[in-house]
Amino acid sequence: MVSTPTRHPRRRPAARQHSGSRGSSRVNASGNPPADAIAARPERKGVLGAFGRMWRFLEGSDRQTSGSSYYMILGATLALTAIGLMMVLSASSVESIANAASTVEPTDEGAIVFDFFFKQSMYAVLGVVLMLVLSRLGPRVFKFLAWPGLGVAIVLLVLVLLIGENINGNQNWIRIGNQSLQPSEPAKLALALWCATVLERKRGLIRDWKHALIPVAPLGGVILLLVMLGGDLGTAIILGMIMAAALFFAGAPMKLFTLVGLLGIAGAFGAILLNSTRSTRIQAWLRLNCESATDPCFQTNQGLFALASGGWWGVGIGQSRQKWNWIPEAHNDFIFAIIGEEFGLIGTLVVIALFGILAVATLRVARRYTDPFVRILMGSILVWLIGQAFVNIGMVTGVLPVIGVPLPFISYGGSALTFTLAAVGVLLAFARRMPPAVPGTPGPAVSSNQTSASDK
Secondary structure, three states, X not given: OOOOOOOOOOOOOOOOOOOOOOOOOOXXXXXXXXXXXXXXXXXOOHHHHHHHHHHHHHHOOOOOOOOHHHHHHHHHHHHHHHHHHHHHHHHHHHHHHHHHHOOOOOOOHHHHHHHHHHHHHHHHHHHHHHHHHHOOOOHHHHHHHHHHHHHHHHHXXXXXXXXXXXXXXXXXXXXXXXXXXXXXXXXXXXXXXXHHHHHHHOOOOOOOHHHHHXXXXXXXXXXXXXXXHOOOHHHXXXXXXXXXXXXXXXXXXXXXXXXXXXHHHHHHHHHHHOOHHHHHHHHHHOOOOOOOOOOOOHHHHHHHHHHHHHOOOOOOOOOOOOOOOOOOOOOOOOHHHHHHHHHHHHHHHHHHHHHHHHHHHHHHHHHHEOOHHHHHHHHHHHHXXXXXXXXXXXXXXOOOXXXXXXXXXXXXXHHHHHHHHHHHHHHHHHHHOOOOOOOOOOOOOEOOOHHHHHOO
16 A cells, blocks of 8 residues: 655645746736735745834835824924024024124123024924924814915015015015014915815816916915015925925826926026026026125035035034134025034935935825825925925035025024924824725725715
C-alpha cells in the first residue's frame, strides 16, 4: 500500500492563477482587489512592515480615518507659529532698542527688547482661540457667514481709504487706539468663504464661462480694486490667486484661466508702469539699476548675504548680523532671511517642510469629500497659505521681485497672523469630520448626501 506524503504544516499551497492574470488575484468591478482579499494578505515584517503600519495609521483605513490629518494640520500650524514668535523676538530686538533710544521718555528695558514680541504673542493667542472656535463649526455656518463676511470686508476696505493710515506709501491700516488693523487680511478669508458658497450653488452651470465668472469676477474685482487703490499690489495678487483657486476647484473650463491670466498679467504690468516705486523694484529684480545712488537692490542683496552667511547650520539663534539695520524691518517681509542666517539651510528646509506637511494634510482631507463647497473652500485656503509662502520665499531668495508679501505664521503682523490662524480653523473643521473612504476605491469617499450629518 502506497501512502501519500504528508505536507509540511507551515507550508501553504500555492494559489492557482489563470494564464493571463500574470500574478494578479481577484479583482472587483473597479479593478481593485476586494476588501477580504486585502485583509487576507500576510503582514510584512521588518522595516517595510513597520513603514506600512505607520502609513496605514497616517492614511487611515477604508472603514475609518485615523485623525492624523487633523493633527498634522494643527501641529504644522502651531510649529510655524512658535517659530514665528521666536524669530520675531530675535529679529526685532535691535530695532526695538533703537526705537526706544530715540524717544524722550525713559522706557523699561524689558519692554524695549520685547515690544514686538509681546504684541505678536497677543495676536497669536487671539488667533489660536479663533482657530479653535472655527474648528467646531460646520459647512452650514460657514455658508451663512459668507455674504455678511464679504459685506464687512468691503466696508472695512472703503474705510481704510477714507480714514486709513499711510505707511511706506501704502494706505492699508486703520488705527484703533494703539493698535492697527489691516482690513485686507480678513478680506482674504471672507473672499474664500464667499467664492466657495457662490460656486457651490452654481455647480451645475460652472462649465459655462459666463456662470463661472458672474458674480465672482465683479464682486471679487471690487475687493481687488479697493486693495489696489490702497497701493498694495502684493495683497491684490494673493486675492487674485484665491479667486483663481476657487474657480479651478469648482471645475471652471481651463480656457477661462488663459484669458483671465492674460488680463491679470496685463493689469499687473499696468499697475507697475503707473507707479514709480513698483517699476523701480522690477528694475532692481532684473539688476538694471543696482548702481544708482539710492541702491534699490540693497534689501535684496542683504537678504541673500544673510542666507549665504548662515551656511548649513547657521550662526545661532539671536546671533544674526544682518538684522543690525542691514535688512530694513527684518522682522517683517524678510524674516526668512534671518531664519536662514541663524539656523542655516537646515532651518529653512524645516520651515518649508512644515508648509509641505500643511499642504499634504489639507489635500488628503479635501480628496475624501465630494461636497463641492468643502473642496472649493479648502483649495482656496490652501492656495492662499502656500502661494503666499512661495511668493515670500521667492522674494527673499531673489526668484521674484520684492512686492511686500509677509510669510504666513512667521512674519510680524497681528492682522495677518490672526486671520491666517482663523483660516486654519476652517481647515480643522473639515479635518475633524473627514469621512471614510469606500472600500476598494482610491478616490473620494462620501457623497454630499452622506456628509449632511456633519453640516450642523
